[in-house]
Amino acid sequence: MRTREFLWQEGHTAHATKEGADNEVMTILGIYKDLIEKHLAIPVLTGKKSESEKFAGALYTTTLEALMPDGKVLQLGTSHNLGQNFSKPFKIKFIGKDEKDHYVWQTSWGVSTRLIGALVMVHGDDKGLVLPPRKTPFQVVIVPIFYKRVGKDLILKKAREVYKKLEKNGITSMLDDREEYTPGWKFNQWEMKGIPLRIEIGPKDIEKKQVIAARRDTMERITVKDEELINIVGEVLKEIQGNLFNQAKKFLEEHITSVQTYDEFKRVLRKKGGFIRGCWCSNQRCEEKIKEETGATIRLIPFKKEELFSGCVYCGDEAKEVVYFARAY
Ligand SMILES: [Zn+2]
Known part of the structure; x- marks a missing residue:
């Protein structure tokens, strides 16, 4: 998903100490992880980038890295500790408690509308978008x-009563009462747009004091x-949110493969x-060769060093760390 223009969110902070900057880097990474996993329902792997x-x-x-259905990986965001690499050349200083000048420690971090591309790719199916209930124009x-x-x-x-009841209970809704389109046409349109749950109300449902709810993720239809209404719809929306995340998580886990040889x-x-988990000697030459x-x-x-299980996957020499390789967008 490449467009001529994209929007992004970026932050910069300055700190008195390296530890202050370290903390900020990890705090932001955690906020991004929450946004991506809890709202967009996309599981990510996090860690540090190699020197190159x-x-x-x-x-x-x-970095936060997510797996797309085609087996390629998309970097969803980064959070950097810039150290004093910018404060020294640009003379960004502060007066410390010792009343002397010090160079600040900086961080920078960002995510972009690329997240929307990931959302489309990870959850979408042959009928169109599938939006998680926590990130949709309406649920x-x-x-x-x-x-x-x-x-x-x-x-x-x-239908209006149902709409009011849902909205009153914090469930965002839309009543599609357009008369120029048939119900079937509307079903297709909202399926394509990925709205998590559709509620159908027909004459029989009036008699039986019920509605029919159709899930976008599983296409399952249930009588409510x-x-x-409020309890079941609330529950089903939670289930959809969880289901989307769990499906993507299962796919991710099935596509982390440990290898010992080149x-x-x-x-x-x-x-x-997917991700290939391998041991690496930490030599940039091996990294470059693999990329080439x-x-x-x-x-x-x-972040947490994983236990070595072979020599370097490229040169066979003694490995220093376990790393995750992939082809990326
Ligand atoms: Zn090597």
Whole structure:
């Protein structure tokens, strides 16, 4: 998803100490992780970038990486500790408690509308978008189904009641009472737009004091009694949010493959994609060779050192750390 223009959010902070900057880097990374995992329902791996993949001006770069359905990885955000690399040339100083001048320690971090691209790719299906209930223009679309044999007034009245009830209980909704489109046409349109839940109200539902709810994620249709409307809709929305995350998480976990040899590395990359977990000697030459020969880069080095299980996946020499490779966008 590349566009001529994109919007982004970026922050810069200045701190008295390296520890202050370290804390800020991790705080922001945590906020981004919450946004991406809890709202967009996209699981991420986090860690540090290697020296050659970090932002050139940074002391170190931390990153959030997500797996797309085609097996390629998308970097969703970064948070850098810039150290004093900018404050020294630009003379950004503060007066410390010792009443002397000190150079500040800086951080910078950002995410962009690329997150929307990830959302489209990770959850979408052949019918169109699938939006998580916590990030959607509205959570429920109500489609009244008119038939000649029962007056549409009754159905519209109930539809409006349902709309009001949902909104009153904090469930964002939209009543699609356009008369120039058939219910079937509306179903397709809102499915394509990915609205998490559709509520259908027809003449039979008036008689039976119920509505029909259709989930966008599983396409499952359930009957909901009027008196249970708020409870069930609330529950189902939570379920959809969880289901989208769990599905993506399962896919991610199934696509983290540990390899011990370079042959295996190339085979997994060719046949399966995803993250390749391998041991690395920390020599930039091996990293470069792998990139040159396969297009895969080190996406991240885990924050918590993982246990070594082989020699360097490229040269076979003694490994220093476990890292995650992938082909990336
Ligand atoms: Zn090596």
